[in-house]
Amino acid sequence: MDQTGEEDGTGAGSAPRRTRIQQKNREAILEAALEVFSQHGFRGATVDQIAQAAGLSKPNLLYYFPSKEAIHIELLSTLLDTWLAPLRRLDPEGDPKAEILAYMHRKLEMSRTLPRESRLFANEMLQGAPRMKDMLEGDLKALAQDKAAVIARWSDEGKIAAVDPYHLIFAIWALTQHYADFEVQVRAILGPDHDPFSEADTFLTTLFNRLLAR
Amino acid sequence: MDQTGEEDGTGAGSAPRRTRIQQKNREAILEAALEVFSQHGFRGATVDQIAQAAGLSKPNLLYYFPSKEAIHIELLSTLLDTWLAPLRRLDPEGDPKAEILAYMHRKLEMSRTLPRESRLFANEMLQGAPRMKDMLEGDLKALAQDKAAVIARWSDEGKIAAVDPYHLIFAIWALTQHYADFEVQVRAILGPDHDPFSEADTFLTTLFNRLLAR
DNA sequence: TGTTTGTTTGACCACGCGGTCAGGATGAGG
DNA sequence: CCTCATCCTGACCGCGTGGTCAAACAAACA
Numbered sequence A, B: 001m002d003q004t005g006e007e008d009g010t011g012a013g014s015a016p017r018r019t020r021i022q023q024k025n026r027e028a029i030l031e032a033a034l035e036v037f038s039q040h041g042f043r044g045a046t047v048d049q050i051a052q053a054a055g056l057s058k059p060n061l062l063y064y065f066p067s068k069e070a071i072h073i074e075l076l077s078t079l080l081d082t083w084l085a086p087l088r089r090l091d092p093e094g095d096p097k098a099e100i101l102a103y104m105h106r107k108l109e110m111s112r113t114l115p116r117e118s119r120l121f122a123n124e125m126l127q128g129a130p131r132m133k134d135m136l137e138g139d140l141k142a143l144a145q146d147k148a149a150v151i152a153r154w155s156d157e158g159k160i161a162a163v164d165p166y167h168l169i170f171a172i173w174a175l176t177q178h179y180a181d182f183e184v185q186v187r188a189i190l191g192p193d194h195d196p197f198s199e200a201d202t203f204l205t206t207l208f209n210r211l212l213a214r
Numbered sequence C: 001t002g003t004t005t006g007t008t009t010g011a012c013c014a015c016g017c018g019g020t021c022a023g024g025a026t027g028a029g030g
Numbered sequence D: 001c002c003t004c005a006t007c008c009t010g011a012c013c014g015c016g017t018g019g020t021c022a023a024a025c026a027a028a029c030a
Helices: A020-044 A047-054 A058-064 A068-088 A096-113 A115-126 A133-156 A165-181 A183-190 A196-212 B020-044 B047-054 B058-064 B068-088 B096-113 B115-126 B133-156 B165-181 B183-190 B196-212
Strands: none
Touching (some): A020 A047, A020 A058, A020 A115, A020 B020, A068 A133, A096 A115, A096 A133, A115 A165, A115 B165, A133 A165, A165 A183, A165 B165, A183 A196, A183 B165, A196 B196, B020 B047, B020 B115, B047 B068, B096 B196, B115 B165, B165 B183, B165 B196, B183 B196
């Protein structure tokens, strides 16, 4: 009766097989949860808030997800994929400087269009990544190592100036996510007549151009 | 050491006039609260946790502070001062590039030695700065405008390469605070045999040298 | 010493929270 | 129309939480 087919992460290839209503409501819940979690953090969010934002009653929401934590976990695991996509697209065969700049642009664009996801991620990191640590040391670490090696090669070959590839990646993360995570601060300082993201775009382009020029 | 004689929020100039015990316990509470709030966020922290960490009973803690929120607010308002100190020391009469690099170093050093403060601040920003917005638009904005003007002058005079002064400041904030706020992520990627902060120091030195060189 | 002021505590309360449950409404297929 | 699985809800529960209070305890000081 109450069993909503759950992939569970471990189960691997079992198809969820959901009805139209399930599909729609699960989406609404995840969307609402993203909104609420990213704004108040895990502990600060209540299931009632999420349910209301999703247009459901609390028991009805619990009909689709076994617990508040389950929603959070599902949100995080799907998030990591989207989050790493821009880095995955960094092409080892492309033009080095253009590739890195393009990656930075993709990342900045994500901060602009998906600030809630950025904040959700930041929240999790701040707490010490209690529910993501394994993912960090798995997919994330592997991908970072992979792409860092590419950048290191470019450095060695003299295609770009010498830089620590890991910290270059960190720099891109820090600089782009800052505009989403600390948006209040940025706007408080710049005032209402500025477009932080477009300004950031030109500033960061200059920054990385000068950093990588040889 | 650090003086904790703080205003009560209401009276502008009223002297607190505290006993030795009050002094000691208030300090212990604020220290404990910093630890707990920075780790779990405001909602995630409980008064019991803070009291225990401070070596007090819950009612006893509430004897020194009227509420959980009062502790949080006091923490935040004293924090902003420490947080802006490095920028305040940026000397308009000093050597431009050296001043900016020195500022970056002070900021990075703060991330290394005061990561809990950094995370507390980050948490507040992520939530949209509900209890700090006025401070942001007050002291912070004023200071940022002041120093941005200095940097802009340096740019105009050709002492450093042309940069947007505001986004240069944002970049320093983002790059340095990242190593405190996202420490788990950084360590997960670099592994245990690295010292993120010393590596960051040399990387950021290079970065800002290249950015500002003309 | 006794009295006043400052400090600490156990017991307690109201409430919001995550989660449950029995059963009612609403489909979709026959 | 009936049937059955899916969907939804009001009422409820236990617990953790922020905060209170009267009373016990400790200092200070005369």
